[in-house]
Amino acid sequence: MNVTADALSPLRPRPEGRALRAEISLGRITRNFARLQQIAGDRGIWGVIKANAYGHGAVRVGQALEAAGAAGLAVSNLEEALELREGGLRGPILVLGGLRAEALPLASLHGLTVALVGPESLEAYAGLLPAHPVKLHLKLDTGMGRFGFLPSELGECLDGLRALAPWLEGLMGHFATSDDPDRGFSDRQRRTFETCRSLLQDAGFAFPQAHHANSDGLLRGYLDDDTHARPGLALYGLTCIAEGHALGLEPALELIAEVARVKTVPAGTAVGYGRTFVAPQPLQIATLGCGYADGYRRDLGNRAVVGFGGATYPVVGRVSMDYLTVALPSGVPIAPNEPMVLYSNDTGAPHSVERMAHLLGTIPYELTCALHRRLGRAYI
Ligand SMILES: Cc1ncc(COP(=O)(O)O)c(C=O)c1O
Incomplete structure (x- = not known):
């Protein structure tokens, strides 16, 4: 018996009809975004949609956030960024985890923005960026202890960074304990961020963007002179802190x-x-x-x-x-x-x-x- 693709099509699973499904309310995500935007004021929001938008589906969530007015979308790696481009998203996409220099041509082709996560790639980036430009956000390690330039490393990196100056768009850090009711360490991170920013400004660098706050940092208003915030979890209506519950976030x-x-x-x-x-x-x-x-x-x-x-x-x-x-x-x-x-x-x-x-x-x-x-x- 010949079975055509058409004859089989009613058997193809449709997400809406699947016996096991996540039902995701884009309306709730849009409303959560609006609540966070209200706290952020005139700062932009990079919507963090790595890990398939925390399981919610990166392309659909990305579309909803772009429509809601997100300044850009943030993902972890190149593959996640390319999935968004393939899905038709055309706005700024920030690759939070950085990129190996060999990937810069592809990133450039797709208009990605890349976090510059340490001194090790300065030379290779300087060699490739003129032909394969991407916007860079310089990541500082203000206390997370993973990615980013340590304050102690900045001085000796100034020349290397100067070669990248035309592509530097942002300066970023990441709070390690913004969920902790004691804001002591977050304040320390902020002071470190500001010290680094002054050092870089005195050396002639200008950063149109600065951002340090994840969901909890934003919910608690740890924003200072930042131009942007980078919430993830709260967009999905989830939170571990009282400020998030008080805001009436809606799980999506x-x-x-x-x-x-x-x-x-x-x-x-x-x-x-x-x-x-x-x-x-x-x-x-x-x-x-x-x-x-x-x-x-x-x-x-x-x-x-x-x-x-x-x-x-x-x-x-x-x-x-x-x-x-x-x-x-x-x-x-x-x-x-x-x-x-x-x-x-x-x-x-x-x-x-x-x-x-x-x-x-x-x-x-x-x-x-x-x-x-x-x-x-x-x-x-
Ligand atoms: C660099 C960076 N920024 C922002 C976020 C968003 O954090 P949250 O989901 O807690 O808002 C993450 C998430 O882990 C991150 O790694």
Whole structure:
């Protein structure tokens, strides 16, 4: 039998119809952006959409942020930047993690902006930039201890930097503890930033842009003379600090899985690998097609709850690669294909991303970034 592509097309999965999908509200992201823009005032916002926009889908989120008025988009590496260009995004894209000099021609071709993350590449950049120009943001290590020029290195780098002066557009740092209610270390980082900026200005450098604040730095108003801020997490409506909750940020993502099977089991039935859950009474076990391969953490088994019909029910047994199981009392009406909510977009819900991250002793970033590309993403 000949099967044509057309005949098969109804079988192709559509994100909206996928049994496992993240539903992402671009409206919520746009409103979160507007709230952050209000705090930033007339400063520009580089919307941080690395790691597939923290799992929310980089191209669609990038489009929404550009439409909302973001000054630019920030990603981690060249591949992420190129994905945005391929997706049709034409505005400024800042590669936060820097680039090896060999990649400059490609970056130039695609009009990327690149963080200059240390003295080691000065010479190679100076050789390539005249033919392959890119805008550079000079990164200072004001206390994060990873990327960036140390203040102690700047003096001896001035000549090398002078060769790059025509391409220097920005000066940037990164707060290490802006989530800490004690702002002492953030203030120290800011002072270091200002000292470096003065040193560079005295040496004749001018930077049209300066930015140091991530979400928490912005939410706490650690902005000083910066021209821009670089929030990520708060754009998605997630936060770990009181200022973020007070702002009424709206979580943009809901993780939904439709029930694949329901079975009624008698008391004493064990469920899943390792038999870690044994039904204490007759129960309905709903199996959902979501597992750790999708980014739902294995250690949520026997700990998390999912939402269904206005109530929550426990995830029982081990989470496996492709499936998890939920226990419902007999009598709760449940049938295959009905949607259950694994991550709620209601901040106060016990299965919100923030609460689940807290339960696991981690941060919301880790949970949404882990959402695999294989699950459907539907934009609402
Ligand atoms: C250099 C840089 N700037 C900004 C951000 C955004 O941080 P947040 O998501 O906490 O706002 C990150 C994220 O890790 C980052 O690495």
